[in-house]
Amino acid sequence: MAKQLIKGNDAVVKGAILAGCRFFFGYPITPASEIAEDAAYYLPLVGGVFLQAESEIASINMVYGAAGCGVRTMTASSSPGISLKMEGISYCAGAELPLVLVDVSRGGPGLGNIGPEQGDYNQIVKGGGHGNYKLIVLAPNSSQEMCDLTMLCFELADRYRTPVVLMADGFIGQMMEPVEFPPPVEHLPEKPWAIQGDALDENRIITSIQLEPELLEKHNQKLQEKYALIAEHEVRYEDYQVEDADFVIIGYGVVSRILQTVVDDLRSQGRRVGMVRPITLWPFPSVHLAEVAAKVKGFLVVELSNGQMVDDVRLAVECRIPVHFYNRMGGMVPSTEEIAEKVLTLLEGR
Amino acid sequence: MVDKVLAKSDSFYKIYERNTGANKESTHYCPGCGHGVLHKLIAEALDDFQLRERTVLASPVGCSVFAYYYFRTGNVQCAHGRAPAVATGIKRSLPHSIVISYQGDGDLAAIGGNEILQAANRGENITVFFVNNAIYGMTGGQMAPTTLVGQRTTTSPYGRNPGNEGFPIRMSELISQLEAPVYVERVALTDAKNTSKARRAVRKALQLQMENKGFSLVEVLSACPSGWKMTPVQAKEWINDYLIKQFPLGVYRDRSESVPAVESKRFVFQSADLWTKLDIPTQEPFASGGQPCAGPQDNPRIKLAGFGGQGVLVLGLMLAQAGMQSGLHVSWIPSYGPEMRGGTANCHVNLSHRRIGSPVVSRPTVLVAMNLPSLEKFETEVAAGGLIIYDSSLIDRPPQRKDVQVLAIPATEMADQLGNTRIANMVILGAYIALTGCLSKESITAALPEVVKRKNLVPLNQQALEKGMEFVVSSKH
Structure with missing residues (x-):
């Protein structure tokens, strides 16, 4: 299979089109703009539609409309733009619409900067919009995964009729690596519930309103049952040198790539260190982390944010072992050396 | 005579089942609304x-x-x-x-x-x-x-x-x-x-x-x-x-x-020829096979820096593309965003026989500095035993590090002699591969048309590459 040296953002678009996405509605923002630019270039060539919306708010609502008609559709943005989309995301979750949202996150709060940051964890994983909803969140750490996980996003969105987020950071979006593209998806799932512009539409409705408390509670319970099913079946993570480790470091996105090198460096010094990388930020690999926690002396969580994922790790291990934390923010990325130093300090109880 | 029966329109539901209230016959609107x-x-x-x-x-x-x-x-x-x-x-x-x-x-x-x-x-x-x-x-x-x-x-x-x-x-x-x-x-x-x-x-x-x-x-x-x-x-x-x-x-x-009336067309999902339409290669390009280099220059972690417009990012891309075509694992990260316009540019490149962990090069084994600020900023980061290549036509002082290998090359002057300042990057690339043996000349030649989009510039880039190689070979004698 031929490889192509390609930016993560570019791989997202190719992956999306291979997955059957033909409708993109978006608004440009650094460091996610290549996604809109590529979608604008390629979608007309494959019989699809690219539309640059007037705002992030409009774009997520266009996606809402298209997803309600059963086509594979997506939008992409970066942190401040994602904040604007939150209203629409809540409606999409409430109306159970399958769609894909890409967040190539950047530095915040506010306008922040365009550097790689992971300060969107809480707004994406815990839900920045209103109401009792969850989003499936996948966190790629390579150009290959920008393609593969985008394709998986579409599959999961349709399987569970729910919005799915690909959450990358500025580095994963801007980085170029070789990608092997899989063959295209040729047959899309039937969606009998979706509006099709035909005579059966009189029995179909896309909505999130339910005035009767009893019925809205029922709808919420149905959503929670779906989320429980997702939590049961869709947890994904990667272990690296965890088998014989007595200390484990945890990170996602570009951080996990740095941690991999840290593990290699510390192993070469005879330290039995491993790494766990959550691939699904929701559902979170809590059970797995609890199992790993039973075998090691401690965890170190590394983030490009102010301690957001570390909360989930602490909940997972229920105080059985110490969960330490190291972070950089504002677009700063830790070096392998500074993380290794932190781990050594912890191991030696300095 | 009544010739039309007054009945509810067929475009309304007969019974308003979706109304959860008791009244499913009439609307919820107020009288007179x-x-x-x-x-x-x-x-x-x-x-x-x-x-x-x-x-x-x-x-x-x-x-x-x-x-x-x-x-x-x-x-x-x-x-x-x-x-x-x-x-x-x-x-x-x-x-x-x-x-x-x-x-x-x-x-x-x-x-x-x-x-x-x-x-x-x-x-x-x-x-x-x-x-x-x-x-x-x-x-x-x-x-x-x-x-x-x-x-x-x-x-x-x-x-x-x-x-x-x-x-x-x-x-x-x-x-x-x-x-x-x-x-x-x-x-x-x-x-x-x-x-x-x-x-x-x-x-x-x-x-x-x-x-x-x-x-x-x-x-x-x-x-x-x-x-x-x-x-x-x-x-x-x-x-x-x-x-x-x-x-x-x-x-x-x-x-x-x-405005003319037109027929509406249904959306039809098609997936034929997607790879071609998406510019996805179906055949491996020429591959020369990556040879491990000797000593500290194996699996290089490379940082390249200079002014915007000097072709620093393209130089990094050339390394990554040729590396990939040689069967190596590669990664390339640019400095991105507004700073690309006018200011300084840098990128990080990894070439490796193993799966690449951190794509971020914090301790480069190779530093290419195309201007003085870049040398000043990154010189201290270079790993001991590493290599610094700098453009001596633009940088008037040698690196202060004594524990690294240094190559001074008047790349911009050499590029000017070839008639295009902008190919100084390729001169440096030639020097790098000649000095380290990290990538073959053939692999660069094969990668050139993949990276240099204006085909008429490929021969000139090739010339610059060879000049850079010759410079190193002749300096050795």
Whole structure:
């Protein structure tokens, strides 16, 4: 299979089109703009539609409309733009619409900067919009995964009729690596519930309103049952040198790539260190982390944010072992050396 | 003789099952409210044009939020103000359908002001019915963007004061200033004559969408007796006496005659030839096979830095592309964003026989510095035993490090001699591969056309590469 040296953002678009996405509605923002630019270039060539919306708010609502008609559709943005989309995301979750949202996150709060940051964890994983909803969140750490996980996003969105987020950071979006593209998806799932512009539409409705408390509670319970099913079946993570480790470091996105090198460096010094990388930020690999926690002396969580994922790790291990934390923010990325130093300090109880 | 049986339109559900209340026979609208009349006009037009089966109604937040109780069509309920955006998504994915955006004044003229303007400006092939009753009816009679000056509402208890909240917005006039809309008319549901005009406008707007002629909007001045605290009769009089004065009736834009009718096409999903269309290679390019280099230069971690425009990012890309084609694992990260424009540029490249962990090069084994600030900034980062290559035509002092290998090369001068300053990067690339043996000349040659998009520049880049190689070879002697 031929490889192509390609930016993560570019791989997202190719992956999306291979997955059957033909409708993109978006608004440009650094460091996610290549996604809109590529979608604008390629979608007309494959019989699809690219539309640059007037705002992030409009774009997520266009996606809402298209997803309600059963086509594979997506939008992409970066942190401040994602904040604007939150209203629409809540409606999409409430109306159970399958769609894909890409967040190539950047530095915040506010306008922040365009550097790689992971300060969107809480707004994406815990839900920045209103109401009792969850989003499936996948966190790629390579150009290959920008393609593969985008394709998986579409599959999961349709399987569970729910919005799915690909959450990358500025580095994963801007980085170029070789990608092997899989063959295209040729047959899309039937969606009998979706509006099709035909005579059966009189029995179909896309909505999130339910005035009767009893019925809205029922709808919420149905959503929670779906989320429980997702939590049961869709947890994904990667272990690296965890088998014989007595200390484990945890990170996602570009951080996990740095941690991999840290593990290699510390192993070469005879330290039995491993790494766990959550691939699904929701559902979170809590059970797995609890199992790993039973075998090691401690965890170190590394983030490009102010301690957001570390909360989930602490909940997972229920105080059985110490969960330490190291972070950089504002677009700063830790070096392998500074993380290794932190781990050594912890191991030696300095 | 009665020649027409008066019955409920076929475009309404026979029984309003979606209404969770007890009454499933009549609407939830108050007596005298205009929504019921407008619903009827729309439904009858759908019947007459036989559009019901392919109609999709985008309903708003406001009293007509429950339009989906009644219209026996596809129904999509929208967030406040977003119906034109949602309708856009529907129409783009179901071009054969008839899409109606049904909106109130708060929805269309306040919170959704941008969505309606932009949908109109794009000329979306949708029909918008805009119910203007100068008040927020559903939430209990608060001020709308169309509330009249002096009009008392629960949020303008002393009367609308233009000094505080501005003037009532005339949306039909505003939208008719745009180029794309095909048809914009304001009508009123008051007496039989006006209602008849409204009926014609509704039909025309839908017919234009059938013919794919573009965006149309019908603004409907409509009574809200409950919100206005009037009887239905008083309310209609108030429309005639006050509302119409602020919002004059009439056709504001009609270029339907000059726009040709076109057939609508269904969206058809196709996946043929996707790889070709997506520029995905189906064959491995020439590969020379990556040879491990000796000593510290194996699996290099490379940082390249210089001014924007010196080709630092392209140099990094060349390394990554040639590395990939040689069967190595590679990664490339640029400095990105506005700093690329004018300022300094740098990138990080890894070439490795193993899976690459950190793509971020914090302790480079190779530093390429194409200007002095880059050398000053990154010199200290270089790993002991590493390599610094710098452009000695632009940097007038050698590196201070004594524990690294240093190559000074007048790359810019050499590039100038070849006739193009911008190929100094390739001179450096040639020097790098000749010095380290990390990549073969063949692999670079094979990668060149993949990276240098202007094909006529490939031979010149090749020349520069060879100059760089010769420089190292001749320095060794």
